[in-house]
Amino acid sequence: MNPDYENLKEEIEEWEEAECMDCGMAYGQAQEWQHYCPVCFKLDRGYKILVGDRHIVWLQQELLDERTIAEEEIEALKDAQKRLFKKARSLKEEVREAEEALEQANREFARLERDYERSRRVLAHKLAMGRNTRSNYDEFYDKIMDLVKLCHPDKHANSARATEMTKWLLSQR
Ligand SMILES: [Zn+2]
Numbered sequence: 001m002n003p004d005y006e007n008l009k010e011e012i013e014e015w016e017e018a019e020c021m022d023c024g025m026a027y028g029q030a031q032e033w034q035h036y037c038p039v040c041f042k043l044d045r046g047y048k049i050l051v052g053d054r055h056i057v058w059l060q061q062e063l064l065d066e067r068t069i070a071e072e073e074i075e076a077l078k079d080a081q082k083r084l085f086k087k088a089r090s091l092k093e094e095v096r097e098a099e100e101a102l103e104q105a106n107r108e109f110a111r112l113e114r115d116y117e118r119s120r121r122v123l124a125h126k127l128a129m130g131r132n133t134r135s136n137y138d139e140f141y142d143k144i145m146d147l148v149k150l151c152h153p154d155k156h157a158n159s160a161r162a163t164e165m166t167k168w169l170l171s172q173r
Pocket of ligand 1: 020021022023024025036037038039040041
């Protein structure tokens, strides 16, 4: 690179970017009192437009195009970000609903488990106590009383054996 180019770069390093008050394009502002890009300045004064000025216009257009593209990309990214946020919110909602459903299923399962345990105990009890359920007992009682009538001592000439068996039968009720 030509060392003079380096010098030029150094020279313009402190320039601020400004917007031309005429064409609205970007330009390097060397002094704060400058309000127009060099091209508009020269056109305003009727100065001769040189090839360098055409290059300035070309670069101004190029910069504008690049910035327009960048802005469009930023807008597209913002839209994508919005969509992602929306998606994240809806996913969070789905997770919350699923967690609620799971919690409810767990409660239902616990309730069924308690019901099952209770039913199992009732069944075990019924099996163990089968002989003593009310209907079985009623039948048993009736049969004992029939036997008591059949072997009553009155019907067996007051035999000691009949008396003894009647007492035994009555004790079995
Ligand atoms: Zn201008």
